[in-house]
Ligand SMILES: NC(=O)C1=CN([C@@H]2O[C@H](COP(=O)(O)OP(=O)(O)OC[C@H]3O[C@@H](n4cnc5c(N)ncnc54)[C@H](O)[C@@H]3O)[C@@H](O)[C@H]2O)C=CC1
């Protein structure tokens with residue numbers, strides 16, 4: 001039996017896909033697989049039984065990726081599965097930053113008991129007048145699954161779109177409208193655009209990238225949208241820019257105390273991916289990744305181990321997975337360990353990613369205990385698993 005623990009609410013469209021030999025468990029300490037959304041995992045201890053963590057979503061800054069790699073735990077995410085949901089809320093954010101929608105709604109609520117509200121509204125509405133997004137310049141920082149969709153939809157809405165992403169993938173580039181202007185200097189986005197939206201992961205190199213220098217460069221009355229992570233924006237700089245009127249509105253999906261104290265911030269409680277469709281898509285993809293890894297040893301969409309796919313375990317066949325450091329001589333030690341026990345390797349894939357590597361082997365007989373023990377005694381090997 002394989003035990004799967006959910007650290008957050010995971011759509012049943014995903015968990016219903018778990019085979020009969022899997023059981024959902026409340027006990028984290030006996031889990032083979034974990035499904036998670038935004039739960040903070042950095043301070044958690046992981047049980048020896050844990051093989052993989054699947055993040056039903058895109059951002060993995062809540063998971064200690066390097067420590068997991070060291071402990072032989074594969075971490076997956078679900079690229080693109082919630083991108084449409086975020087794109088739609090970003091378009092909503094553009095309008096919230098352009099029109100007095102929030103203030104107008106508040107005014108109506110405050111005057112709900114006024115019998116003459118219709119007449120009063122006609123007088124009051126001038127305080128909530130705004131501007132249109134048609135023809136305005138939108139800067140998109142990060143053109144991955146979400147950024148590319150936001151850029152395309154903004155083009156369809158008649159905006160003039162500028163995109164910045166020095167690491168854009170070929171797939172995302174193909175999916176993006178040719179009308180998106182390619183920007184190679186981030187400062188140009190801050191300097192030129194009326195609206196700016198950021199869609200990059202929170203990691204070393206992006207945390208704090210919207211700082212005082214960026215705010216200073218912005219056009220007077222710019223609107224800034226952050227549906228990625230709170231840490232990308234230096235809060236003190238944004239608060240000052242809002243205070244001075246340099247930034248007209250800061251639309252963010254992250255309710256942290258510093259942001260809640262900002263005048264001019266429109267704050268949502270991390271709603272970007274909270275649609276039934278996105279939750280189902282993410283859960284389905286996450287469960288498929290987890291089961292494929294546990295059953296076949298295949299790694300698809302991992303963020304800390306290399307991709308490796310040898311298809312389904314051959315019927316009646318034998319497969320062993322070895323997770324190890326990406327250092328010289330390891331693959332030969334693995335093949336020798338089997339060779340010395342008279343085992344023939346029928347298929348072998350070795351892939352590496354940064355400091356770690358993964359070797360998947362189909363062998364002609366049940367893995368001898370002596371070979372497994374030998375592999376487990378090698379320093380640079382992190383985990384050996386008999387898959388089938
Ligand atoms: N508010 C919410 O509920 C959600 C928030 N997110 C956040 O949005 C982020 C982006 O999500 P996806 O588009 O799905 O990810 P993605 O991985 O498809 O795209 C990220 C893009 O950022 C680019 N990038 C990385 N460093 C950059 C830099 N320094 N400057 C410019 N571009 C850079 C990458 O090349 C990539 O194209 C996630 O990492 C997550 O933090 C994602 C989904 C839901």
Ligand SMILES: O=C(O)CCC(=O)C(=O)O
Pocket residue numbers: 037038056057058059060082270272273274
């Ligand atoms: O699961 C969620 O609601 C959060 C989604 C998110 O932030 C992400 O996918 O990065």
